[in-house]
Amino acid sequence: MTATSAPTVRRHHWIVRLTHWATVIVLAGMIASGLQIYEAYARFGNRGGPYFVSLFDGAQFPHWSRLGGWLAGALNWHFALAWPLVAFGLLYLGYLVRSGEWRALLFRPRDVRGAIEMTKYYLHLRREHPPQGKHNPLQKLAYTGVIGLGALAVLTGFAVYKPTQLAWLTTLFGGFQAARYWHFWIVWIFVGFTIMHVILVFAVDPASLRAMLTGSYRGRFPSHD
């Protein structure tokens, strides 16, 4: 089926589209202010060591990538943007639950088989694209993972924000410096996800970009599930 003969389907509810693009902006602001905050102590571990192994020890990120101008400015951006980040995240999750759309998104054990088939297809070990619903099993895995990552970003953030009042949470992540470490690494997983996500949109299913903007989808994978 070519794109021109494909039926048009309503794909993304306005809540999904709003929270998707809002998260792009808010997360960019969170990362940029986070990189400015990082500069104040660009390593992980108590003073005097031992330090966690990190590629970015002592690194200063380029000026264009930082937001806030100085530590206080960056903290104020970071703690202000944290509100819409959590609010949009909860709105999105609430929508998934209420609409039942979580079923099309959540990676479950029964998706393992399909994920293997998809991997074979991408590795050219299988000729035809396996049949799929709204998302293929690898997409489900990626989207489930990135939602979990968002939750981890918030939780590690709280662990760093209130290590005394929320000591149980900080301890859960291995202590204050470990929580900082994970909070920082989550950034790079987000960045990696985003790069792959954008590449795949343009390489595999460009119609999905329009769907995320207007809600209407007219492309290769029109089915709902």
Place this chain on the structure above:
Amino acid sequence: MTERQTPRRQDAKTQGIDRRAFVTLGLGSGAAALLAACGWDGGTLVRPGLWSISRVNDWVGEKLLYSPTRLARTYPPSERSAALPSYFISRTVPMLGDPAAWRLRVDGLVAQPLELSLDDLMRMPRVSYTVKHHCVEGWSAIASWHGVPVSAIVEQVRPTKAARYISFVSFDADYANGWDMASALHPQTILAYGMNDNPLPAAHGAPLRLYSPTKLGYKLTKYLVSMTFMDQRPGGYWEDQGYPWFGGI
């Protein structure tokens, strides 16, 4: 499938245009504002908004996330960090000309203002602990502190009902901090005259500094000269420049 979709598409259409325009405009201006703000603290346009949200976060930290009884984790002295950085805003280490003449002035909205010498303070109840110090910059270090709980001072001076804050003032240029009463009364909030089993070193605020594992380092006023009970929220050296006022952890 097509039958099911046609009506859905219809009702989406009537509201979709406005929503789309609204969302596009909102996101566009948000992105523009963010881009314009890159590299700075929000400028005159955004900064007041960010500071207002910071006050909301202070409120959340003080009223929702702060427990007056929860104690910070303590460590054995053997876990002390090799180093604890120190800083002061004066050009050189602030030192008293005549240490014997030093007094801590306790005044403001209190029934019994006091002037306390170091000996007076040392005769009062003593608390010592080994805790982790958290700096707003992101570093941490473990050290031991000993001194008199602020609550013991409060008991002696008997603040009036109107007193809700304490302003801690130093002789390190104009360094000062404002505290909420609940944090000041925390059992681990002390006026420390000792560190790592020794008298408080000059670099760390001798003769007396505020210490508490419930606050970030910049809230812990060193080189104390006075504590004043107030009904208005006192500012502080870093707080007035944009750092969070509550600074609780």
